[in-house]
Amino acid sequence: MKITRLLLCAVLLAASALAQDIQLTVDATHAAMKYLSVHETIPVQPGPLTLYYPKWIPGMHEPGGAIGSVTGLHFTGGGKEIPWRRDLRDVFTFHLDVPQGVSSIEANFDFLESTPGAAANGSATDKLVVINWNQALLYPAGKNAADIPFAASLVLPQGWKFASALPVANDGGPRVSFKPASLERLVDSPLIAGQYFKVLDLTPPGEPIHHELDIVADAEADLAVPADVQRGLTNVVAEAGKLFGARHYRDYHFLLTLSDYTAHFGLEHHESNDSRLPARIMLQPDAAREVGSLLAHEYAHSWSGKYRRPADLATPEYETPMETDLLWVYEGNTSFCGDLLAARSGMWTPADYQQTLASIAASLGPGRPGRTWRPLLDTAVAIPGMFRGGWSSWQRGSDYYEEGELIWLDVADIIHQQSGGKKSMEDFFHSFYGGTNNGPEVKPYTFDQLVQALNATVPYDWAKFLNDRLNSTAAAAPTAGIENAGWKVEWSDQRPNSGRGGYHAPSGVLYSIGLSITPEGQVTDSLWDSPGFKAGIVPGMKVLGVNGRIYSPDVLSDAIAASRDDSKGIEFLVEEDKDYRLTTVDYHGAQRYPHLVRDQSKPDYLDELIKPLAEHK
DSSP: OOHHHHHHHHHHHHHHHHHHHOOOOOOOOTTTTTEEEEEEEEEEEEEEEEEOOOOSOTTTOOOOOGGGGGGEEEEEEEEEOOOEEEEEEEHHHHHEEEOOOOOOEEEEEEETTOOOOOOOOOOOOSSSEEEEGGGOEETTTTTTGGEEEEEEEEETTTTTTTEESSSSEOOOOEEEEEEEEEEHHHHTTOEESSSSEEEEEEOTTTTSSSSEEEESSSGGGGGGOOHHHHHHHHHHHHEEEHHHSOOOOSSEEEEEESSSSSSOOEOOSSEEEEEEOOOTGGTTTTHHHHHHHHHHHHHTTTTTTTTTEEGGGSSSSOOOOOOOTTTTHHTHHHHHHOOOHHTTTSOOOOOHHHHHHHHHHTTTTOOGGGGGGEEEEEHHHTTTOSSSOSSSHHHOOOOHHHHHHHHHHHHHHHHHTTTSOOOOOOHHHHHHOOSOOOOOOOOEHHHHHHHHHHHHHHHHHHHHHHHHHHHHHSOOOOHHHHHTTTTEEEEEEEOOSOOOOOOOOOOOOTTTTTTOOOOOOOOEOOOOHHHHHHTOOOTTTTEEETTTEEEHHHHHHHHHGGGGGGGTOOEEEEEEEEEEEEEOOOSSSSSOOEEEEEESSOOOOOOOOOOOOEEEE
């Protein structure tokens, strides 16, 4: 009887400790000095305690938690220092022994924003900060993230404003307190704050759920949002509701950081996205194209990747390794949806959409021998250990984005054709991504469940189709979806003035001499067996001169154009390992660019696909 009572007391004590909120305070008043100060009060019980620092962050697809940026770690309990030791096999895990009579411990550490090479590098300037809560907390082992309650607060520099999807309990000046939320919801709710801040309403007429664009920047002038960008993003929200048939959030925040001193990327969340672009992007004539490219993709993730998530990516906490074999859905389908929304909303023109597909097809072949040994599926499976590489043509990279998009374009074609035009991609999306809006939640799926949902839309041998595409080692680019939609890829020396920006923009240099070179002359890729490759120019080198002139992109363009009439080829001066070397690229032609052109022998399904849904028959 005594043992039973002791056990019962122990269970009740443990339950009581876990039922209490973990109190988390993040002090961002030193953002200008590139660090955050973290204080936690963690309910505990006496005895061994294991704490985790978040390791596998949803959306990162690798164990990318910024443990290298954690410094100055101390634990105290009952007014005394508590020693800790790091796990020998996992640097994200900490072990403590909690003394008798201690019911809570205090954890204090600093998070360094400026650690070289850290995943967090570039999240703060002297005018703004981006808070990803997973970088600034520890949590106890043994419970799911959904079952660990946190009460978070944030201290900001005087006068700074903030935005987050996390509900606020009290905004009392520089200190902001948020309503208690699970660890899962906290990590899923990033925050931006800064001296220069703007909020724009993106809620379409008649839409009951609030949507807004929240911007922080390093200068007030950078906050000037063109009317077509605001209108376009409002259209993105409206078109997404029609595309998916439901929403799965309480409200939605497009969190946008504009700075030349932060990393530039996007990370998806249920009720927001953490997107970062160059400082003056809104002042550029193609602002709608560039902003639409990133924000529409991250927004589509609220359905594809957050609400519906591959089961092996829906881990219970942030220590369990994720399995990434379905990233061709998580990211590939989102790329398809994001580009579709950018086009349907008017942020892209039809020519932008067509050129984007042409650029994607070009990036997957010809001249990509990596396709002959490494199937698409492996680019997804191996990504936790191979997220970035320099020999993309031979090694392959994260092709599940681009080739995944072409798979889903092919799926759209098949649904349209097999149903005689009676069904469309929207029918599949409404069944797979629709349902009741219960706020942010995760509904996991497997490959077999995905195939079942496709078959429920249009009967077809979807399993064979998908497996054939995922495991193919064919050398040719997988352009069947483009061709079945009534278009084909052709090449010319005419530089396109449309298409998705950034690294998706087609390069006439890459597809002529086979080299990817930055404006500063750094060689970032060399297509295997291309003229540049045969001349010995490889990633890591720096181009200093071309045909006796100091290198610049224009000088190289002129040299390629002149090579048609020059039997000598193009002479490069390169720097390698602090040595200089002259080499000649044996190329005699023009720059080559991919384009989509109409195949008049087939109906034009592509232009039909990107019409706003209100215009569809």
